[in-house]
Amino acid sequence: MVSTKPHLLAGVKKPSDVHKYSLDQLEIMAEELRSVIIEQVSKTGGHLAPNLGSIELTLALYKAYNFEMDKLVWDVGHQAYAHKILSGRLDRFSTLRQKDGISGFPRMAESQYDHFGVGHSSTSISAGLGMAVARDLAGEKYEVISVIGDGSMTAGMAYEGLNQAGGMERKFIVVLNDNEMSISPNVGALSQFLSRRVSSPFFVRMKDYFEKRIDDIPGRFGTEIRHWAKRSKDSFKTFFTPGMLFEAFRFNYVGPIDGHDIRALVDTFEQIKKIETPVLVHVLTTKGKGYEPAESNPTYFHGVGKFQSETGLAPNPPKGGFPSYTEVFGAALCRLADEDERIVTITAAMPEGTGTSCFRERFPDRFVDVGICEQHAVTFAAGLATKGFKPAVAIYSTFMQRSYDQVVHDVCLQKLNVKFFMDRGGLVGDDGATHHGAFDLSFLRHIPNLILMAPKDEDELGRMMATAFAVDGPVAVRYPRGMGVGISVDPALLPLEIGKAELLREGNDALIIALGSRVYPALEGAMELEKEHGLSVAVLNARFVKPLDEAQLLELAARFKKMLIVEENALAGGFSSAVVELFVDRDVMGGLTIRRLGIPDEFIEHGTQKELRHLIGIDKLGMKQTLLELLGS
Numbered sequence: 001m002v003s004t005k006p007h008l009l010a011g012v013k014k015p016s017d018v019h020k021y022s023l024d025q026l027e028i029m030a031e032e033l034r035s036v037i038i039e040q041v042s043k044t045g046g047h048l049a050p051n052l053g054s055i056e057l058t059l060a061l062y063k064a065y066n067f068e069m070d071k072l073v074w075d076v077g078h079q080a081y082a083h084k085i086l087s088g089r090l091d092r093f094s095t096l097r098q099k100d101g102i103s104g105f106p107r108m109a110e111s112q113y114d115h116f117g118v119g120h121s122s123t124s125i126s127a128g129l130g131m132a133v134a135r136d137l138a139g140e141k142y143e144v145i146s147v148i149g150d151g152s153m154t155a156g157m158a159y160e161g162l163n164q165a166g167g168m169e170r171k172f173i174v175v176l177n178d179n180e181m182s183i184s185p186n187v188g189a190l191s192q193f194l195s196r197r198v199s200s201p202f203f204v205r206m207k208d209y210f211e212k213r214i215d216d217i218p219g220r221f222g223t224e225i226r227h228w229a230k231r232s233k234d235s236f237k238t239f240f241t242p243g244m245l246f247e248a249f250r251f252n253y254v255g256p257i258d259g260h261d262i263r264a265l266v267d268t269f270e271q272i273k274k275i276e277t278p279v280l281v282h283v284l285t286t287k288g289k290g291y292e293p294a295e296s297n298p299t300y301f302h303g304v305g306k307f308q309s310e311t312g313l314a315p316n317p318p319k320g321g322f323p324s325y326t327e328v329f330g331a332a333l334c335r336l337a338d339e340d341e342r343i344v345t346i347t348a349a350m351p352e353g354t355g356t357s358c359f360r361e362r363f364p365d366r367f368v369d370v371g372i373c374e375q376h377a378v379t380f381a382a383g384l385a386t387k388g389f390k391p392a393v394a395i396y397s398t399f400m401q402r403s404y405d406q407v408v409h410d411v412c413l414q415k416l417n418v419k420f421f422m423d424r425g426g427l428v429g430d431d432g433a434t435h436h437g438a439f440d441l442s443f444l445r446h447i448p449n450l451i452l453m454a455p456k457d458e459d460e461l462g463r464m465m466a467t468a469f470a471v472d473g474p475v476a477v478r479y480p481r482g483m484g485v486g487i488s489v490d491p492a493l494l495p496l497e498i499g500k501a502e503l504l505r506e507g508n509d510a511l512i513i514a515l516g517s518r519v520y521p522a523l524e525g526a527m528e529l530e531k532e533h534g535l536s537v538a539v540l541n542a543r544f545v546k547p548l549d550e551a552q553l554l555e556l557a558a559r560f561k562k563m564l565i566v567e568e569n570a571l572a573g574g575f576s577s578a579v580v581e582l583f584v585d586r587d588v589m590g591g592l593t594i595r596r597l598g599i600p601d602e603f604i605e606h607g608t609q610k611e612l613r614h615l616i617g618i619d620k621l622g623m624k625q626t627l628l629e630l631l632g633s
């Protein structure tokens with residue numbers, strides 16, 4: 001990789017500065033942006049491949065529109081680094097995704113040019129349409145441009161937006177950034193439909209039909225369409241086939257355009273300014289564009305840790321450490337599926353992220369990537385379960401938020417045998433507020449029929465998975481992002497007794513009731529309190545959020561007058577709330593003093609997991625301090 005110093009970029013302090021540069025200069029600026037982004041991500045980690053793919057598109061949008069006025073709405077937001085840099089954040093770009101630095105995603109609080117906060121996908125059409133309607137209601141004049149990827153177009157919400165927009169016939173632009181990739185290769189009928197490799201006889205017939213019809217389109221719009229169509233590098237056939245879908249939604253379809261050709265893009269955006277109804281511009285890009293390692297492995301470089309920018313290789317020396325919970329989960333799932341052929345694994349566009357790609361290789365017939373549609377994933381699983389299968393739905397905690405009603409109504413109400421495995425439960429670190437799995441315990445624990453667990457280590461994760469498949473009915477297991485604690489999984493994978501907690505350490509002065517990722521720090525804290533302060537602190541590994549080990553908790557409440565309950569979930573309605581509710585309902589609160597540690601009632605920003613756990617006091621230090629105060633030491 002040749003490093004390009006950001007000479008031209010240095011002159012861009014605000015979006016309108018881009019207008020000063022010629023198209024030739026913008027091509028140079030594209031290389032500067034590429035260089036800055038690769039260098040920065042190699043140092044801090046971040047989303048690389050999607051950002052490299054959207055550089056020319058971003059420059060063309062900045063050249064054609066006036067973002068002092070016009071509104072640019074990004075989908076998911078992991079492709080907005082060039083936008084951040086061009087809108088006055090070059091000097092802060094080195095703080096990307098670090099505590100107190102700029103976010104990896106657009107954030108309204110961060111810049112007046114971030115018109116909508118994102119992190120979860122497929123919101124841009126709805127949000128952009130809302131802005132377009134607000135503009136019209138206020139009698140204002142500006143453009144609204146939503147940029148959405150082909151992966152994000154696999155979510156139903158995108159079509160809800162298209163449907164409304166087409167029906168309203170307002171001025172509104174959607175740019176479809178099509179690189180044929182979600183994080184992994186995109187899936188489903190739609191991605192095949194969008195693909196320029198469509199060659200079925202049906203499409204060939206349609207092509208002939210449309211080629212004849214296009215000549216009949218009267219007036220200037222027809223001329224423009226013919227003009228674009230002819231100029232498109234791709235064949236006339238591919239010009240029209242994807243368009244049929246969007247034309248059915250009453251969007252004017254324009255494309256496909258080479259998304260790395262700034263001139264063609266600017267020309268197109270200038271042309272469509274005259275159209276007063278919804279337009280969809282179909283842009284073809286290459287994920288990882290311009291950086292060979294990312295172009296050849298866009299999935300790995302979608303979101304990546306630190307790497308050597310010259311080679312794309314992992315840091316030297318390698319990081320080392322224990323396998324991640326994600327890897328442990330994937331391996332245990334394969335082992336369980338070896339024994340039980342009714343296990344079917346479902347992912348919503350995250351085979352790598354959820355550790356299920358090994359399952360896909362081993363049991364291709366029993367693996368389904370449904371695309372980015374968590375709601376559908378859950379109800380699809382429910383359907384499988386009605387016919388005797390045991391679906392394992394592997395979804396990040398934060399994305400499960402999308403499927404709440406499906407979990408309640410389609411799965412739990414009908415007691416269906418669906419298993420939910422929620423990776424990234426708790427604080428995830430540098431992806432920040434949009435990605436923390438802060439709420440799952442709160443939004444799941446009150447649902448009847450559901451069993452809910454969180455493991456303290458890798459072995460317990462394996463055993464909880466075995467427990468999940470051993471019972472008949474809905475079960476959810478949540479586990480943290482990152483490396484395990486170094487406990488290997490017993491291949492026996494023995495199921496746990498339902499609703500049974502584990503007293504790990506006895507004591508006299510106080511009790512810590514800890515859940516999941518907080519159990520080992522609690523144990524270490526208790527040991528240090530003994531060594532440093534002579535305090536005797538017991539530790540209970542709760543294991544189950546639902547059902548609680550009521551008998552043991554009540555017995556401990558009779559013995560300990562001082563307790564600390566700690567979890568990596570919102571304090572509101574989470575695990576500690578469940579314990580306190582039990583104590584109140586059973587009238588055992590008299591004389592009990594309880595402190596609770598967890599995620600406070602606020603959105604936690606980005607930083608490392610370590611920094612964030614420390615910030616909210618749920619690390620070992622926070623627990624020790626709270627106990628010392630509680631015990632008046």
Ligand SMILES: Cc1ncc(C[n+]2csc(CCOP(=O)(O)OP(=O)(O)O)c2C)c(N)n1
Binds near residue numbers: 119149
């Ligand atoms: C609701 C939701 N589910 C899953 C994800 C995880 N995710 C982030 S980006 C991505 C792929 C997006 O693909 P696409 O929109 O085509 O953008 P590209 O990365 O290809 O530019 C996925 C699945 C998410 N952000 N939001």
